[in-house]
Amino acid sequence: MKIRDVIQFSIRASSGYPTRTLLVVLAMAIGVASVILLTALGEGARRYVKREFTALGTHLLIVLPGRSETTGGPPPLLGETPRDLTLEDALSLTRSSAIRRVAPITVGSAPVSWKHRDREVTILGSTPELFEIRHLSIAQGRSIPSGDPTRGTAVCVIGYKLKKELFGNQSPLGEWARIGDRRFRVIGVLAQKGQSLGMDPGDLVIIPVASAQALFNTSSLFRILVQANTRDAIPKAKKAILSIIRARHEGEDDVTVITQDALLSTFDRIFTALTLSVAGIASISLAVAGILIMNVMLIAVSRRTTEIGLLKAIGAPGRQILRLFLAESAILSLIGAAFGLILAFFATRGFARAFPSFPIKVPFWAVGAAIGVALLTGLVFGVLPARRAAKLDPVQALSGR
């Protein structure tokens, strides 16, 4: 029997019983659609997080004071507090050839006021390199001046939201704003760029790092952002940072260096695992569809007993009967999978339209996997009915007993 004839025969057999075919196809379509939709959501979440991290900057390393790893050895009887990171530490990092830019950061919160309006906002002390590393752009005016970072000047760049709240439609450039107990001249306004990982560039004031240290009366840094020369230079830059800081801190490894790539790959792994487990949960519905297929095929075998007997009488061996019934359940599940794909396509379209900022995306492998699993389900759950059909005794089948 030719494959084309097997397929044609199975299709004729399925279309001969439209109600049950429709039910099976519907169940399979829902199963396939839910697998694809849920993986698309998981994949979308992964891409969303990845995008957020990439927006932090490229080839980024973050230096934090203190060790995050626990090590063995005697307990710190002498109260081993980590050394602070200082501005000099940050500046010394530029010596490494693997490092392109360094931005020391001091963070604090202080009231900012102009005339009678005032607002409590986050104050970021840094250098002009911060703008380069974090891809911050200036909407009006200019960035904080380069020059000796250890000497603070009384200038500030303010976020666009803060500008609107303090100055309204007036130009803030050249105005003197009060931050804490000092006065700063506004020289620039940050461009609107959307939120990136908790830090809203709208509600922010950036001032030179030395000024911030004086404002908050501290000599330590919150962290240092480092941009490596290239992606490949990231490990080298990490090593350089650790050795330079160790040399400056009397041989102590008392900083932690986080690479953006490590963070990214961690989140990537988490979200991939999440996507897979969600897909696994969704495939339960495929199993339900499979059981329905088995049920329907068993009914088909008992309804078509005489037909099976006849096929045997006119020369179909058991093997061929098995093939015919397997083909029928496979075709039912494939048709279901096709409808499921269409359903999932329209659902993701709708979702993408409703939430344009969420990068929902059907991963290519999910389509293949869903179809493959559907086909497999059809075959696996089709085996029992098909075997029952193949084993029918032709004499009894023909007599309808």
Next chain:
Amino acid sequence: MIYLAGIERIFQVGDEAVHALSNVNLTLNAGEYIAIMGPSGSGKSTLLNIIGLLDRPDRGVYRLEDVDTTDLTDDQQASVRRHKIGFVFQFFHLVPRLTAAENVELPLILAGVAPAERQPRVQAALSALGLSGRAKHRPDQLSGGQRQRVAIARATIMQPNVILADEPTGNLDRNSGKDVIQSLEDLNKKGMTLILVTHDPDLGSRALRKIQMVDGKILENTRAS
């Protein structure tokens, strides 16, 4: 051509073993017209099923064209049924969702004959039985006699050597029954061996050889001269 020796067929009904066939010995020649007759339960259908390889004897030897069929695998038996034997049943057993032409085509499909070759053969078989105009009709749109003639077309499409007919007129009125018997006898005249199971003595008397069965045994085996 058909050689049966010491055939036994035992059915287990509850605790009781029923001898559907006991020690049946029979030799049939090619081209014969045979009627197997007997009351219901006499084992005539069982004998026909064994000759048609739908059933296996519990004991005995069955040789079809000098091939011992008891050793054949399921696949080989199916192949013999496909190429050498044509069945005609009392209840026609047409596939209800297929048209007359498609029903006739089924054995060719199972045998893997190319579609281009199938169409003319189906047309020829249908027109030989006067069914050309009914090719596109489904079984429920055909009369009983037409259905049985579609079944005969299906049984003969593979050019078998033997036609096995189990009460082919049992479900037909007298007139269409006569047509069907005429069709079968025409095939016999062309050289096909025709084995007819019936309990109708009128029908049986038309055959050249009559086999009378009772309780699983051959009572009489007469040949008209």
